[in-house]
Amino acid sequence: MTELLTAAQMRAIEQAAIESGEVTGLELMERAGQGVVDAIFAEWPELAMPKHSAPAAGGAGGSTPSPLRGSPPEYLERDDNEMRRAVVLCGPGNNGGDGFVVARLLRDAGWQVEVFLYGDAEKLPPDAKVNHERWVKIAPVTALTEQAFRKVAFADMYVDALFGTGLTRPVAGDLAGLLRHLGGYGGDDYRPRMVAVDVPSGLCADSGRVVTPNPRARVPTATLARLTVTFDSPKCGHFVGDGPHHCGRIVVKDIGVRQFREHKPNPHTGRGHVVRFPRTSLIGKRRMVPDERPFFSVDIRYFTKNQGHKYAHGHAFILSGGVGKGGAARLAARGALRVGAGAVTLGSPPAALIENAAQLNAIMLQSLKDPDALRVLLQDTRINALCIGPGLGLNDRGAALVAGVLGGEEPRPTVLDADALTLLAQDRALFDELHANCVLTPHAGEFARLFPEIAEKLNAPATTGPAYSKVDATREAAKRAGCVVLFKGPDTVIADPSGRCSINASVYERSAPWLATAGSGDVLAGFITGLLARGFGAMQAAETGAWLHTECALSFGPGLIAEDLPEELPKLFRELGI
Ligand SMILES: NC(=O)C1=CN([C@@H]2O[C@H](COP(=O)(O)OP(=O)(O)OC[C@H]3O[C@@H](n4cnc5c(N)ncnc54)[C@H](OP(=O)(O)O)[C@@H]3O)[C@@H](O)[C@H]2O)[C@@H](O)CC1
Ligand SMILES: Nc1ncnc2c1ncn2[C@@H]1O[C@H](COP(=O)(O)OP(=O)(O)O)[C@@H](O)[C@H]1O
C-alpha cells in the first residue's frame, strides 16, 4: 500500500527532516537530482552509451525520436558530436534547483548540457541559488523564452524542472506559450524524451489539474512527460484528474526522509512533528500485503472460506426494477455471489418474476412488491447486506423502496447505486436517512446530482494551486452524506466520513479502459454488496471491491463486457492463492 501526499504534506516532511538537523535542504536537493538522473538511465538505458554505439533512440517504450526543429548553439557545436545532449529547463524555485543538480550530474556523466532559467537568479531560494552558482562555474545559463528554447530544440533528453509542488497560479505570458509547445501544441512531440522533475510543470500536484486562467482554454498549459520522477512518495495529483496523462509514468525516488513521516517529535529537538492526516492511500499493486496496515490491503484471510454453512458467509439481497429492467440487478447479484457471499437473493416486482426466473439459477428469487413486502423480508436477520439502485426505476416504487431500505428498524449495510442515487438527490429527506454502513457509488453525473455544490467546485477552472481535487470532493461528499462515497472513474476515489481516503487508480500499468462498458458499474455494486455480506466494513468493502473490479478487467483484457467481470474472479482468486 502506498501513501499519497499533498504538496503541503511533502513540505512539512521536508521541513521536519531539515529541522531535525540530520539532513540539509541542499543534501535533499542533491539526492533529488541524483534520483532523476538514475531514473533517466534506468528508463533510457541506451543513453548511458555513446551516441553511435547505442541502439536507435526511443527508450524502453520503443518510441521514436521526434523530428524537432533547431540547431545547437555555437559553443555546443564545438563539442564532440558523440556526446549526448540535454536541455534542462529550470524554474524560479527549488524545482529549478533540482534542475541545476540534474544538469551538473549529466555533465559529469559526459553529456553536453544546455541550461535555461525562467526568472531572476538573484531571487532563487537559497539551495537553488547554491546549485545555480555551481552550474554557472561550469557553463552559462540562458534566460528562458519560447524563442530561445526553440533555437536549441534538438536534444536527447529534456528535463522539465520549471515548477513542482510550488505552483500557485496559472502560468502566463511567453512561458505559457512554451508550456503549450512542450505539451505538444503546434505539432512537435517532446514527450518521448521529456522527464518531469516531481510533476509536469503547469500541473497541480494535489489535484492533477492543469492550473489555468482561462476556463475555456482547450490547450493545456502543461508539459507532457514520458517519465515523472517524484520524491519520497507519489503525490495525489499523479493519480487523479489529468495527472496520469501528463506524467507518463511515475518513478518514486527515496530521498531519506521517510522516518520524518512518523507522528513523533524528534526527542532531542522536540521538533519535527509531521501532521499528515488526512491520509490518502493508493490501491494499486497487484499483491497481497496484509502487514502494511493501517492502509488498505487485500487481506487473503478475509477471503478464505474456512468453515461454516452458506449463511455463515452472508446473505446479500439485491432489489431489482420492473419488467425488462432486470439486467443491471442480475449483474450485481452475480457479482455478489462470485465475490463470495454465501447466498444471494434478488427481490423482483411480481410482474418481472418470470423474466428473472428464466435467467437465474444459483441466485434465489423473491417477490418484492413494495416496502411492506420489504419489511417482512427483512425480518430474516440472515440478510445482512443490501444493494439498491441498478435498474430500480425512477418511480414511486423505487423511491419507496429506498426509503424502506434506509429507514428500517435495523438498517443493514447497503450499497446505493444508479437510480437510487438519483432518487436520493431528488429527496433530501431520504438523503438524511443515510447511515454509516452505506456505500454510495456515483459516477461523475450522479455525483453532480447528489452533491451539486461540491461538483461545482470540482468543475470550476483550477485557477490557483493547490486546486480543489477529486480527493477533496469525495472527502467532502462522504462527510456530508455520513457514509462511504466511492466516486467512480479511471481514478476512483473512495472516502469515509472520518477523512480516510483511497484511490483505486486504473491508470499507468493498471490502465483498464475496457471497464468503460455498460453494466460494469452494476457488477462493482454487486462486488461491494457481496463483501459487505461477508462482513467487510463499508470502507474496506468499497476499497476491495474497486480493486477486484480493476483486477478482473486486467485479467480478462480487451473485449471485456460486464458479464465477464464476475466470471473472472475464480481465476483471480486462484492466482492470488485464495
Ligand atoms: N519537498 C521536498 O522534500 C523536496 C523538494 N524538492 C523540490 O522542490 C520543489 C518545490 O520547490 P518550491 O516550493 O520552491 O516550488 P517550485 O515548484 O519550485 O515553484 C515555486 C516558485 O515558482 C513560482 N511560481 C509559482 N507559480 C508560478 C507561476 N504560475 N508563474 C510563475 N512563477 C510561479 C513561485 O513564485 P511565488 O509564488 O513565490 O511568487 C516560486 O518562485 C519540489 O517540487 C521538488 O522538485 C527537492 O529539492 C527535494 C526535496
Ligand atoms: N476508462 C476507464 N478506466 C477504468 N475504469 C473505468 C473507465 N471508465 C469507467 N470505468 C469504471 O467502470 C465502471 C462504470 O460504471 P458506471 O459509470 O456506473 O457504468 P454502468 O452504469 O454502465 O455500469 C466504474 O466502476 C468506473 O470506475
Ligand SMILES: [K+]
Ligand atoms: K517540473
